[in-house]
Amino acid sequence: MGEFDLIDSCFAGKGGKPRAFTLLGIGDDASIHQPAAGMELVVSTDASLAGVHWPMDLPVAIAAGRAVCSALSDLAAMGAEPLSCWLNVMAEDTDAVEQMGLGATAALLRHDVELVGGDTTRSPCNALAVTVAGQLPAGSAMRRDAALADDDVWLCGRVGFHASGLQQWLTGEKDGCFVVEFTHIEPLLRQGVMLREQGVRCCMDISDGLLQDAEHLARASGVGMDIELSLLPDWSQLVAELGEAKALQNAAHGGEDYALLFTAPAGKTLDQACRIGRCRSQPGVALRLHGDLITVEKSGYDHFK
Template sequence: MPSEFQLIQQFFQREQAEQPAEGVLLGIGDDCALLQVPSGKQLAVSVDTLVADVHFPADADPGLIAERALRTNLSDLAAMGADPLWFTLALTLPAANEDWLRRFSRGLFACAREFGIALVGGDTTSGPLSITIQVMGATQPQQTLRRDGANIGDFIVVTNFVGDGAAALAAIQNTHKFNVEHAAYLQQRFYRPTPRLSESTLIRAIASSALDISDGLVADLQHICDASDLGAVIYVEDLPLSPALQSLNDVTQARQWALSGGDDYELCFSIAPENMPELAMLIAQGKLHATVIGEMIAGGKVVCELNGEPYTMARTGYQHF
């Protein structure tokens, strides 16, 4: 059986060595990586763990598992308005399966090249399958997107569509039926969610607060409310639903997924009224796909309205425990 160091060299160190990255003074192979943060920038760091049969099916394609793991972590950088730099990987494996590792590393590095981020270190160990990735990025000091900058009267905006993540899981688990085209679309949304890095670059100078939607729109927007000491109202009729969700003969289920399903990895951000013309121009020019879905209000909670009437959900979002 290959040793830990042989596995690292064969599937991770060798390929990364062929892709030298800016700011990496010393990468994989030593006790620590040595990294040089770009001059005048701040370092944004985030870490997440994905567990088999909790965050992804254990028997899924290893390349897709790798892509999902890295893409969902990159979404945290997008939420902060950060440009990707480096990442580390801690991989816990039930067995040293070389075919699995080969396919996993192929998907991992394809994704890393797509988004311009370099692997600089990590660890492998034996145990139930889990993947921990730490991402690092650079932010402009005056343009970091945070959760605590919203103000009363700010509009609430989301990028692209919401609800696809939960719908994708329902399709994978075969609890809801979609046609072939929509099922393929949802499969991509689950395993290859797009971290909204280019979108965050466009909004980081005009948004007052932001985060990514991982646990559900209502649950995540509540974090902005808590940090900004405000409330929020979501206008349910304005939620942007993909053609896949619109194809359902169950608008209540589609809205439930959009509000509380999570796993969308879209940006949710607030923006002051005076910055709306700039946002509208970005949308009109086709540079940004985004929808106004509500506004920040006094109070401390997220509430939902449908055509001016209170709207009640079955649940608000994903619970980690």
């Protein structure tokens, strides 16, 4: 099967339903889009490479679905409604193209995101580049730089479970209790929109580890944070399965959980989230366990360290 037959077979007409946002979609030199009146366009892009972002023995269909969901999580962090996706597939052979197409378009269909363009090319190793677009009412985006001293710190979703699943996969425990947390990540799109509609203005997703991403958010906002790890969702389950030391490491530094870390004025009540700490005027992020200040060795993920 040639390149253009592959595109027609694997990608054309796949994914979510066509949107009014798209004036011209897949099949031309470029796509054309028109955001609705009063809406702002939110765009994010992500790259995913075999051996770097996923283990070499992970089926590429699963890897492609993970790559799409990782990109969509950035839209969730902004509170955007997802609309469209551009998918660039770099594959070792036609079978890999077909499998990545299956995994990617299944994720797009699950979240009702239209596939409007992309590219395919042969590559020495399998990789994907995913660009996604969404929209939200003008001026309403949740950003990293909007936290204030004395805001409460909240978490929607769980941390530490993805890293635990990856560790089980890498050690051959393919049926381990956490593996599904690694193989099938899901962006919290509905929750992101809900938080924005409830007035949250500061948020980011956890992709590089709770501590590292909390430091990113705090630095962008010019505040510090105190975070109490015992308040994390399902913390007792993580400790019961891993022991306290490993649970601390995975929760603080594991990464790729795609939970939503956000702040809100003190005393505000929010659904489907846990209050885990407080912002303060002094810079830096402090981790506590049952009130005691702790240090958890190992930094979050950095591609160039």
